[in-house]
Amino acid sequence: MKLAFSDEDKAFRQEVRAFIAAELPADLARREAMGFHNGRATVDPWQRKLHARGWAAPSWPREYGGTGWSPIQRYIFELECGLANAPEYSLIAMSMVGPVICRFGSPALQERFLAPMLSGDCWFCQGFSEPQAGSDLASLRTRAVRDGDDYVINGQKIWTTDAHMADYMICLARTDPDAKPQAGLSMIIVPMDAPGVTVRPIGTIDGDAHVNEVFLEDVRVPAGHLIGKPNEGWTQAKFLLGHERTHNAYVGMLCRYLARIPGLIDDECTRGLGPVEAAEYRRRHALLAIDVEALQWSVLRVLAGEEGPRLNAAASAIAIRGAEYLLRAADLETAILGPQVIPRFRPDDSLPLPAGAPASAPGRSTQYLYWWAATIFGGTDEIQRNIIWNTLFR
Amino acid sequence: MKLAFSDEDKAFRQEVRAFIAAELPADLARREAMGFHNGRATVDPWQRKLHARGWAAPSWPREYGGTGWSPIQRYIFELECGLANAPEYSLIAMSMVGPVICRFGSPALQERFLAPMLSGDCWFCQGFSEPQAGSDLASLRTRAVRDGDDYVINGQKIWTTDAHMADYMICLARTDPDAKPQAGLSMIIVPMDAPGVTVRPIGTIDGDAHVNEVFLEDVRVPAGHLIGKPNEGWTQAKFLLGHERTHNAYVGMLCRYLARIPGLIDDECTRGLGPVEAAEYRRRHALLAIDVEALQWSVLRVLAGEEGPRLNAAASAIAIRGAEYLLRAADLETAILGPQVIPRFRPDDSLPLPAGAPASAPGRSTQYLYWWAATIFGGTDEIQRNIIWNTLFR
Amino acid sequence: MDFTASNEQEMLRDSARRFFADREGDRHASAWGSYADLGWLALVAPEDAGGIGGDIEDILILAEEMGRALAHEPYAGSAIVAMRLIDRTADGDARRELLAAMADGSIRVAPALYEPGRRYALSPSMRATGDGGGFRLSGAKILVPGGGDADRLLLSATLDDGTIGLFLVDPAATGTTVSRYATIDDGAVADVAFDAFIIGSESLLGRIDIEAIDDALDDARLALCADALGGLERAIAMTSDYLSTRSQFGQPLASFQALQHSLVEIFIDTDSIRSSLYQAVAAVHDGDGVARRRAISSCWVKTFGAAKRIAGTAVHLHGGIGMTTEYQVGHYLRRMMVSERSFGDVEHHLARYMALST
């Protein structure tokens, strides 16, 4: 038992930090810090820098163009990106779809998709959720029927992040209607410009635009777009969802909040925030920092495999706390800023700020509202608690 | 809708306050404030004063020697007693058993028991809970078998508050073993000195002595000790438990804590408590006071019958919050006193205090630990939540 | 002590509920004229100015329904705050005529009290410098509720002698810049800037001190608490319905004890807000100024210390659908975020409560 970062880890952290400091465009960092959902045009330049450095895909195997980093190195990279307001580039493609194609895809699929994903020329969205199947993938209804050399897909997906700007969807569809609910699923790559694909944005209460409904009507895709073998979609989906077990801890985002909040408090003290209130907000910041310090080590324990058979439970635990702490962080920021977060700011920050709003205000309410979704997606808190109970105590 | 205390209510409050100020023995108040469980010898003088004033039984009908007060007057009385560190006299006899005897008991039973209860010469304990039936009275196993002019009782009761100093137990026992679980119960008065009754104190983690196991082995009591008709025990028990729906809000005790805490903080500031910590404790006190102000009006709403059909749900809600707030209040007191609450103080305060302990320290840890029991007895928080769900949302 | 609504109060509640139900599809059109027609503006106005001078209970019954219905009219600002301020400050015929015109809806007045970078401070840094017979106004007011739609602005400014004057000005006049914008809960506010704007002496309604301004806000604060209460009760009812109708893993959501208990928890919290509102109303009737202010801050802390968590839990219990703008429950969460920082926030009122407790 040796609980310390190695010298190599520390050197790696410095290397990442130096790279980000040199290469991250200042305006991108500013927009990322606001917290609105940025479009491809905004974040693509960063992906190209990462690609040039060989760091485009931290979670892919090295032989497919990934970095080959250890889990601890990936953790450090993610944390430093979070702290420096560097965006997570195309999370679904890089952290979920990519590893699935590397692991299960045919050489032809790998040839076709992996390189463009690395260079930022190919975005994916993830077509899992459906209107009648929130956290319950076994009840998916979208069907893919083999017809000659094609699959013909019919169905509806919902909560599809980035569908409006993705090139492809990785679609979980039922290919064997007679099999048991989990056995008849397959994963198929669907071009978003295929005839029969309709994307309808879903307005969400945070006022940002990021999730969609996707309607699939007689969508025809070549059979070669099937990943792996027919009806192994459940296995692939579990691999995909399990691949980023620690992502839902959001430690990068949390550290970004923690780093920013003391300055916000100081600023607001010059704009009417009283010393008693400021002391209370500093106290809340410290309590959150203490919780996040523990959360970071919970993540490290999972990454280092310390948890052993308890891995599922540990991953659920950090997802629950990650969402909870994000809400606390965002709530604290909006409390510090007080009435200044009332205006509806636009993701397009070309509009002038209202007279009462400092540059730190835009995005703060949006993020607070959005993090309520973090208690839902990827399995609600209640489902995570069920997982923990079943894994450890039943 | 008129949300204010009437002039009569205000005058009544002054009258109660004046009576307590004149009559409550100072040493009794001091001991009561410590929070240990006081014995009969300590509290009997207070009951005699109340009896002399005609205030011995606030919750009995006037024709049986009760006060005939309105629910609001009873509330005011309880609150003022709480604030002034006046003890609750023999709660089980006065608030539960008495009303049951008034309502269901034969004239002979009323004749025999009510007057001695008023004068403090007859204490009751309540024999409901059993080892295999915590919050689930339907599964009680104690049996009472009619044998000539007697009932012969066998069984075991647990968590019996005051059994060690009571004259009688009101015992819920199964008189018809063939009836449905709830239908075959009866309530029988058992003299604690009857042969076959054994009382064994249960040590509890708070270090105080108040609950017991009671073993009943071939205990023979006259059939006239049956309250009401055979097998109507379930109805009587519901009447009894429903009679003091607002008692578990503990507003008197909570107001006592709230009144005391600012002085504790001031005192500790002279004994090393820093200004930052003191400010935090004052803040917690204010937040608790705000919660208790609302709780008091929740109680008033129940007392005034505003809740209508939601009465059960409202009673459960105030029980949940009452226990929660007691724990917060007691936790706050122990936090303020810091290391000074570590010693095990004795209920018998004749022992000298340790050098580090101020007079305010004894009883503080004991009460904190004891209030965890408030989340259990009278139905756990979980059972209360089930009641609310079933009443309002199912 | 009487907790039962009178017949008149029941009628008021029913008519409000019916009114909002009827215009459900048309929620964003202005209803100020209807508010006047229904007597809801007169309810706030004093009797000697043609108003009804309604009890605080009546006003809160209305506010509760406005919250349930997510009404966007600036009732707390343009009815309660504006009328209370004018009632205390203006005199004689000017007072009576203005209040009567506000009560019948012919003049809509928006209170402009807050300034950029000054959080909840009520002491105006805006100056009204004597200029000939009138005044020269310089400075800005922000987050004026309904400020883009009002006929007049009621604003506070510091006079040359250091006292505070309350002015009634026309936002359409030259020298004022009104910037209207939306709030996150679909409400409309405005920032207003004055650049050496010249007004006549008749614009000065009277002088007022900060404590009196704060007192004028207090009824509006209770109205926002009642508004939140109405919204939260509705959000809970929607959630209860949703849990009963929706299934997952082959079982109705309502059959899961964890979800039952979550809903019960926010029910208890919401019902406690009603109790807190009642204690504040009792303090209003009791007449002691310190006790009243303390009780209102108590209610504010109780309400908005819990409101976002309650509404957010209702969203959470709905799952994804709760996050969408097409579904109503998430709108309550946004509304709580705005209300809780409208006349001071939780920390502001906790500090006021503590200061008044010693």
Add this chain to the structure above:
Amino acid sequence: MDFTASNEQEMLRDSARRFFADREGDRHASAWGSYADLGWLALVAPEDAGGIGGDIEDILILAEEMGRALAHEPYAGSAIVAMRLIDRTADGDARRELLAAMADGSIRVAPALYEPGRRYALSPSMRATGDGGGFRLSGAKILVPGGGDADRLLLSATLDDGTIGLFLVDPAATGTTVSRYATIDDGAVADVAFDAFIIGSESLLGRIDIEAIDDALDDARLALCADALGGLERAIAMTSDYLSTRSQFGQPLASFQALQHSLVEIFIDTDSIRSSLYQAVAAVHDGDGVARRRAISSCWVKTFGAAKRIAGTAVHLHGGIGMTTEYQVGHYLRRMMVSERSFGDVEHHLARYMALST
């Protein structure tokens, strides 16, 4: 980064667990001699004084087992604090001999640092006035862990020149009054009063500043956190067992989702304490004094900010039986109450954390 216990560490844990299991029925008899025999005292002593100079990880593994077993020996005080203080303060042969005697159990030393009415202040108001060749001690120390059973007291006193001296005194000598009493968790402490007690100059081990005293407490603080962690993990395991075996309303308690989720919640909190302990250990290894102190206070706040609630929930989930002294789970709650205020409480450490964060 390596989270796996070494073979030696596994053996240490196993032997401790076995030791405490064997003496389960005899928990209140003193086991200090056995601690010495098992090498647990030497583990804390530096190598150059015949000790093992164990890693902090090893000490915490032991402390965890002591917490699980509700051991009453004052290990944090008489082993960790006393040895760390002596190691830093005494010199030469005196230091080596004393530490060696403590490591083999032949001398038991209780640290006496806290004073009446001074909460967690480490600056002694007790005076050691020069008197001939020696000193005259006046004042009192309180809550000395194991102070009634120790061979020597290690106490801090202010010297004539204002610096702080660390003294080793015999509690049995004339002029000292030792009052032994029980704590709420069945531990034994003592108050010690000195009335113009005369001691020789050899009693002064050396001088020390407040920061160094505080640093000497830090390993003991981590030990108390580990002790709490071990106890809480055991309380959760007991609760899980209880829920599986006990039925109510005809169903096993473990089948109720609300109870499942309560247990899961305290499991998550307890497991987070382990993570927090690990971050503190990493900071100890890292060597930066400010970061170390900050990380230890972070761990303390994390541990004792949650410990009572976790243990109390375990009691609650047991129902009435959890409140009884015959059953073990409630003892953990009492132990948390004592530990959390042993070397500073949550607010004390939050203040230290914040002061070190700026």
